[in-house]
Amino acid sequence: MFPATRWWLVPFHKINPASKKNDMRYSQTLLPTLKETPAEAEVVSHRLLLRAGFIRKLTAGIYSYLPIGLAAMRKVENIVREEMNRAGAQELLMPMVQPADMWRETGRYEKYGPELVRFRDRHDRESCLGPTHEEVITDIARKELHSYRNLPINLYQIQTKFRDEIRPRFGLMRGREFVMKDAYSFDVSDEAAGVSYMKMYEAYKKIFTRCGLSFRAVQADSGAIGGSFSHEFMVLADTGEDTIVVCKDCEYAANMEKAVVKLVEDDQAQAPAELEKIETPGKRKVDAVCDFLSIEPKQLVKTMVYKADGKPVAVLVRGDREVEEVKLKNLLGVADVELADDKEVFEATGVPTGYLGPVSIKIRTVADQEVAVMQNFYVGGNEKNYHLKNVNFERDFQVEAVADLRQITTSDPCPECGGKLDTTEGIEVGHVFKLGTGYSESMNATFQDRDGKEKYFVMGCYGIGVSRIVAAAIEQNHDENGIIFPVPLAPYTVIIVNLGVNDETINTAAETLYRDLQTAGLEVLIDDRDERPGFKFKDADLLGIPYRVTVGKSFLKNGTLEIKCRKDGTIQELTPEETVRSLQTTILAELSK
């Protein structure tokens, strides 16, 4: 796109060499903001990315990054690249198209499922689009790395990946095509691989800190990629795909379903009282029983029946607690647990729902650890309209296993430091895995060790969702008016709103400021459109650019400009010289955090 004036007619002295590189004039930039929220958008980041003209949908889960969207993504890329290089990793670029045979070596061509796009080329060779690159990098290692002297080595790329998600949604949060940084480390031993892992763990902390994001590293399952140890890096936001528990006092963070509950024992020991059968006519629910007996739910133990891979298991938890099904599944070593319905409970136990209890129960039973330290509590009587009082574990019933089986709550203490816990939603933006020798064994990738023996590489892999970080940053930082970019991720750090495009004095002041800010090393967008002030301010807010400088009437009156901070809304009035100095200092300080 060319300016309206023919460039060869512009007097030479008016072309400012400093501004050539990143000249960003709103009037000449593809920056199509939308007033209305597109119907397809389900989450805030998706809505704002569309409205602010960052992305446009091509087809399901596949987006074009328009200039300002690409500029934001480049910010993430640069931080990732700098910290990866600083940690000693080397950048390369691997192909997106990969031969099926290589995926057959690891068994993943069959196992990976329909997310892997498989196709044949014109010579009928089977291929796939890389959703990840363990096979290709292991092939490079087995061909190029022969000796322990080549190790350790960490190779990474920033590249477009394709995963054929069944239900792509939330814009850049869960697309089919996305930009990812993936790194792979090769080491001589498990111990050395641990060092490489920790280096990446630390580099990731630096990356997300530099991005200006509030995040936590969470210990995690390694999922489909396989491996022995892994952490997920989660950006904290109000909307996310995972609920996580975080400590307010230390760095502890865990997925809700895996958070360890610290057992707190009642320090007042009671003498075991005599077991009593009491009538509770028609009282089946915890609340109804408690109301009827004038007791607290925490004095009662409820007996929940689950189908564990189809077979009934009773689970005991305190009346005010909830069973954590993931913990139950792990304890029982089954693939699936599901709450039994009333009919199934009756078939398995012979007791109507609501009156089931652990004393003389007919099915296998497990208990939450808390039940084992409760004293003189209430349970169902295994008979319609009856409960039991003064029940005690071991004296009155036994179980197959006692374990941490309940959901953690914010009133539980932090399992690490005893501090206060909070729950939040998390968006996974990074994942580090200790892979071990799985890939090197299946692909026979070896090196000669110091002792002359051929050994398998011990591997690690490390991913960061580059495009996803842009979305996560917006989920974490926005208000009703639009995006609020952290300074390090902002596509531009300053927007100049020229309110006098047709006024010689204001126009000259705005253009001079534009040049001066660029000369000061800042990335500036100038809104030089002939539009109403309100219209321009709305767009500036929507785009989320951290600092807005308005050149308008106050410049004519007293030579000042208005500087507004997008994040906290504070306004300053400064002269053009003070503006340049102040913004340069503030922004450089933000960037070097």
Ligand SMILES: [Zn+2]
């Ligand atoms: Zn803690």
